[in-house]
Structure formats: C-alpha cells, structure tokens
Amino acid sequence: MSVSRKDVKVIATLAQLDLEDHAAKSYIQEMTDILAMIQKLQQIDTSKIDPMPHPQDIQLRLRSDELTEPEQRSELQSIAPSTEKGFYLVPKVLD
Amino acid sequence: MSDWESVIGLEVHIQLATRSKIFSGASTEFGAEPNNQACLIDVALPGVLPVCNLEAVRMAVKFGIAIGAGINRKSIFERKNYFYPDLPKGYQISQYQIPIVVGGTLDTVVDGSVHTVGITRAHLEEDAGKSLHDEFPGATGIDLNRAGTPLLEIVSDPDIRSAQQAADYMRRLHRLVTYLGICDGNMQEGSLRCDANVSMRPRGQEELGTRTELKNINSFRFVEKGIITEIDRQIDVLESGGTVIQETRLYDPIRNITRPMRGKEDAQDYRYFPDPDLPPLVLSEEFIDSVRTDFPELPEQRKLRFMTQFNLSEADAAQLTQSRPVADYFESALDHADNPKGVANWINGELSSYLNKEGIDISDSRVDPDALGQIVANVDSGVISGHGGKILLSILWEKPKLSINEIIESENLRQDSDSGTIEALIDEVFAAEPEQVQRLKDGNQKLIGFFVGQVMKKSRGKADPKLVSDIIRKRIRS
Numbered sequence: 001m002s003v004s005r006k007d008v009k010v011i012a013t014l015a016q017l018d019l020e021d022h023a024a025k026s027y028i029q030e031m032t033d034i035l036a037m038i039q040k041l042q043q044i045d046t047s048k049i050d051p052m053p054h055p056q057d058i059q060l061r062l063r064s065d066e067l068t069e070p071e072q073r074s075e076l077q078s079i080a081p082s083t084e085k086g087f088y089l090v091p092k093v094l095d
Numbered sequence: 096m097s098d099w100e101s102v103i104g105l106e107v108h109i110q111l112a113t114r115s116k117i118f119s120g121a122s123t124e125f126g127a128e129p130n131n132q133a134c135l136i137d138v139a140l141p142g143v144l145p146v147c148n149l150e151a152v153r154m155a156v157k158f159g160i161a162i163g164a165g166i167n168r169k170s171i172f173e174r175k176n177y178f179y180p181d182l183p184k185g186y187q188i189s190q191y192q193i194p195i196v197v198g199g200t201l202d203t204v205v206d207g208s209v210h211t212v213g214i215t216r217a218h219l220e221e222d223a224g225k226s227l228h229d230e231f232p233g234a235t236g237i238d239l240n241r242a243g244t245p246l247l248e249i250v251s252d253p254d255i256r257s258a259q260q261a262a263d264y265m266r267r268l269h270r271l272v273t274y275l276g277i278c279d280g281n282m283q284e285g286s287l288r289c290d291a292n293v294s295m296r297p298r299g300q301e302e303l304g305t306r307t308e309l310k311n312i313n314s315f316r317f318v319e320k321g322i323i324t325e326i327d328r329q330i331d332v333l334e335s336g337g338t339v340i341q342e343t344r345l346y347d348p349i350r351n352i353t354r355p356m357r358g359k360e361d362a363q364d365y366r367y368f369p370d371p372d373l374p375p376l377v378l379s380e381e382f383i384d385s386v387r388t389d390f391p392e393l394p395e396q397r398k399l400r401f402m403t404q405f406n407l408s409e410a411d412a413a414q415l416t417q418s419r420p421v422a423d424y425f426e427s428a429l430d431h432a433d434n435p436k437g438v439a440n441w442i443n444g445e446l447s448s449y450l451n452k453e454g455i456d457i458s459d460s461r462v463d464p465d466a467l468g469q470i471v472a473n474v475d476s477g478v479i480s481g482h483g484g485k486i487l488l489s490i491l492w493e494k495p496k497l498s499i500n501e502i503i504e505s506e507n508l509r510q511d512s513d514s515g516t517i518e519a520l521i522d523e524v525f526a527a528e529p530e531q532v533q534r535l536k537d538g539n540q541k542l543i544g545f546f547v548g549q550v551m552k553k554s555r556g557k558a559d560p561k562l563v564s565d566i567i568r569k570r571i572r573s
Contacts, residue, residue, distance in 0.1 A: 053369040059377040065150035068120030069134035086129035087236030090180040
C-alpha cells in the first residue's frame with residue numbers, strides 16, 4: 001500500500017499545513033513506510049482482544065458541578081495578539 | 096407523477112442545565128459579557144487538562160432511562176478534528192464509536208395517530224464558541240463563553256415520515272427534557288437546536304434516496320416549514336429528471352427557500368480518535384440505580400395523577416401537563432385554593448388569555464401562582480364574586496405588587512354575604528312586588544331569577560347571588 005501525492009496534499013490541508021512540492025515528495029516515502037509498519041501490526045490476530053481506547057487501565061475522573069473558575073478575561077487577553085470589546089480578534093473568516 | 100415518501104432523521108442538540116461547563120469549572124450562564132466565562136481550559140491554553148462534570152453524565156443517563164434506552168457502562172470520549180477559530184483546541188471533544196446512550200424510542204402523535212420514532216443514540220459533547228463576522232472591520236470576533244457548554248446530541252433513526260411528525264417529535268423532546276430538568280428549554284437562547292436529514296423515495300421502495308442535511312432549524316415552526324420546503328424542492332428536482340446532491344443546506348425563513356451552504360464540503364474528514372486526556376467513562380450499577388431512584392415525574396404520569404388525585408377530566412389534566420411550568424404553576428396555586436377544577440379553569444381560561452395576548456410563557460406570568468390561588472379561594476369562599484375575581488386578576492396583571500386584600504377593599508369588590516342585610520333587601524323587593532311574590536309562591540320558579548336580579552340591583556352588585564337565591568327559596572317555602 002502506498003501513499004499518493006494527492007493523499008499527502010489532503011492530509012496537509014486538514015492539518016492546515018502549507019506544503020512545498022519538494023517536501024511533499026519526502027512525506028510520500030515516510031508515510032508509505034508508516035503504513036507498511038501498520039500493515040505488519042495488523043497481521044497479529046486481535047480477534048479475542050477488546051479494543052483499548054486508552055493505554056492505561058484507568059477510569060475517567062469526574063468532578064462535582066461547581067463553579068471554580070472566576071472571571072479571568074483581562075489576564076487571558078493580555079497574551080492574545082488582538083482583542084476588542086472583550087472579543088478575541090482573528091483574521092476575517094469568510095463563511 | 097410518482098407518489099413520494101419522505102424519510103427524515105433529526106439530530107437535536109440540547110444544552111444540559113449544569114452550572115459549570117462539561118470539562119471546566121467556568122459558568123455556563125447565558126448572557127455574560129464576551130469571554131467573561133472562558134477559563135484556561137475553554138480557551139485551550141497548552142498543557143491544560145479537561146475534567147468531566149459528573150452532573151452532565153447524570154443528566155445523560157437520566158435521558159437514556161426516560162426513553163428506555165441502553166446505558167453503556169463504558170463509553171469513550173473522542174476528538175473530532177476540524178479547523179475553526181471558535182474551536183480553539185482544533186478539535187471538539189465528543190463521543191463517537193461508543194456513546195453513553197444507545198437505542199430507545201419517542202412517540203409522536205399527529206392527528207391522533209401514534210408513530211414511534213427510534214433513537215439511534217445520544218452522546219455527550221462540548222459546544223463551540225461564537226463567531227461574530229460583521230462587528231469588526233476585516234476581522235472576526237470570537238466569544239468563548241459558550242465553548243465547553245455540555246451538550247447532549249440526540250440522533251433519531253430515519254423513522255420520521257412528515258414535517259408535521261418532525262415538529263411534533265421536537266416538541267415532545269422539548270417537553271421531556273424540560274420535565275426531566277436536564278435542559279431549560281429556552282429556544283431563543285439556543286438551548287435546543289435541530290438539524291434534519293431529509294431524503295425522498297418512491298413509496299414502497301426500500302432503498303433510501305440521497306439525503307441533504309438542513310442545518311440550524313431552531314424553532315418548532317421552522318422545523319416544520321423548513322422540512323416542507325426541502326421536501327418540495329427535492330420532489331421538483333427528482334420529477335424534472337435531476338438528482339439530489341448530498342449536501343448541507345440552510346433554511347431561509349424570510350424567502351421560504353433552502354439553499355446550499357458555501358464551501359467546506361470537500362475536506363470534511365473529522366479523523367476521530369479516542370482522546371488520550373480522557374480515559375473511558377465507566378458507570379457503576381449503583382450510579383445508574385441512584386439516577387433511576389431519583390427520577391422526576393414524567394408528563395404522562397403527571398397527567399394520570401392529576402386525574403386521580405384532583406379528579407380532573409383527561410382534557411383538563413392533559414392541558415395542564417402540556418408543559419412542566421404550567422403543571423408546576425397549577426400545583427403551587429393549589430396551596431392556596433382547595434379547588435382543583437376551579438384553579439384549572441382559571442389557568443386554562445382567564446390566565447391563558449392574558450398570557451396569549453402578550454405572547455409570554457406562564458413562567459413569566461405577571462400574576463404568580465400564589466396570587467391566582469388566592470383569587471380562586473376568595474371567589475370560592477364568597478368574599479368576591481366570579482366577576483369580581485376577573486376584575487381582581489386584571490388589576491393584579493397591571494400592578495402585580497398590590498396585595499389582594501388591598502384591591503378587594505379599594506375596588507369595593509367584597510360581596511355582601513351578611514344574610515341580615517340581604518334579608519332586609521329582600522323585604523324591600525318583596526314589598527314592592529306583591530303580585531309577583533304571589534306568582535312565585537304559586538310555583539312559578541322562573542321568577543327567582545327576576546327577584547335575585549332586583550336584590551342584586553339594590554345591593555349594587557355586592558350581594559352574593561347564590562346566597563340571595565338560597566334565602567329567597569327558603570322564604571317562599573315557609
């Protein structure tokens with residue numbers, strides 16, 4: 001199984017990466033190698049093993065429904081590149 | 096022209112009524128200044144970790160029990176990856192492969208016929224923030240107060256067959272979640288939001304047609320109108336030999352059309368994977384039992400109780416239990432008036448007409464249940480007449496701060512129920528009409544009304560008409 005140039009471009013777009021053409025070429029090889037390794041793993045018979053959603057055998061910790069976070073806007077906005085009237089400003093989203 | 100059948104499935108997001116967010120301790124209250132309720136976790140600073148809110152889990156389980164669903168003893172939070180500025184982490188924490196609630200049903204009733212809609216699943220997830228595109232020149236403003244608000248996404252099977260059923264489904268879901276107390280049901284504030292998947296097929300065909308998704312139809316009326324519009328559009332396309340394209344569309348209520356959403360369709364690949372920050376959500380039997388034990392009364396149960404406990408007709412009980420606030424109002428008013436039928440009539444009649452006139456819900460009624468109960472009690476005990484009660488309600492509606500006793504005195508609404516005074520008035524009337532009195536004594540019962548009227552006139556409307564008529568009857572018998 002090999003990765004095409006188009007696959008790499010799609011993955012880059014999803015990851016919001018602007019990929020130069022020559023970089024894409026090296027990724028094709030790297031990703032093909034990764035898939036080869038995964039294919040090897042898939043040869044192992046896992047039909048009798050439950051899927052493992054988390055590497056550790058632990059449960060989700062739950063907290064009670066209490067307000068523990070007071071307003072902290074000015075502190076958080078002091079490190080934001082751009083804010084106005086309490087909003088974070090980002091480049092215009094056309095949608 | 097073929098006979099078409101519409102196939103509809105709804106995805107409804109309900110905002111769970113917790114105080115704090117699903118993965119942080121910031122407030123979920125509506126209407127705060129922008130970003131005043133967005134903490135380190137909600138703005139997704141690097142290194143922060145989500146901790147799940149127990150109450151959100153409890154509410155999801157409550158919903159599952161109410162619709163007869165299965166509750167997964169182990170469910171998984173996953174990352175749904177997509178890029179949008181009001182989602183600062185770059186992913187939404189949601190559930191995908193193993194949601195907390197699976198299965199269950201909800202019945203719809205349209206024109207008297209019951210139709211059961213299967214629920215595929217309900218899963219917990221976090222809401223995104225809000226983007227303002229028009230407020231700032233050249234920029235988009237981001238408010239993250241809503242980011243992290245707990246949502247329960249309820250996905251129906253494609254079992255719905257008409258726009259009317261879809262609207263009824265949404266109304267019944269709204270009623271259920273407000274009865275359960277897991278959602279405030281405030282549609283204007285987006286507490287219940289609906290997307291609809293709509294497709295058409297020739298009646299009798301098993302295979303499903305290509306569907307479109309209608310986004311953000313957030314009122315009962317728009318669910319119905321939006322789906323009707325989309326059904327008509329798809330039939331037009333199909334009957335003119337075209338094909339329906341699978342896409343996301345928006346309903347424009349002003350022009351009553353649906354139109355495709357621009358762009359974004361090509362790269363929809365959410366690359367779900369289990370969130371390494373959140374190990375599996377494991378529920379014990381004790382926990383689920385504790386939710387089951389502490390279960391609120393549901394609409395149908397409450398209706399039956401109203402019929403047996405208060406001896407109300409099914410119609411009255413159904414009307415009172417249509418929404419939880421109305422049923423609560425009714426029971427609170429009963430604390431002051433020992434007359435369920437009377438209180439029911441006042442709520443469904445006089446009070447409803449005031450609410451409808453102003454288009455407000457009973458929870459915003461200017462006359463509270465205590466006051467309404469006292470009005471009914473005053474009418475029942477004969478302190479004021481039924482007509483006086485209506486005057487009292489109209490004044491109280493304008494000036495809710497006034498006390499009921501003050502109004503009764505200042506408006507002179509107190510009925511004369513002193514039998515001595517009434518006897519004297521009857522004497523006067525009888526003395527003035529000896530011939531009529533004779534005819535009455537001879538058995539002309541119709542004349543009772545005439546004499547009651549005469550006495551009421553003399554009392555200037557303040558005598559209790561029932562008492563007057565009782566005394567007159569007694570007098571002619573003796």
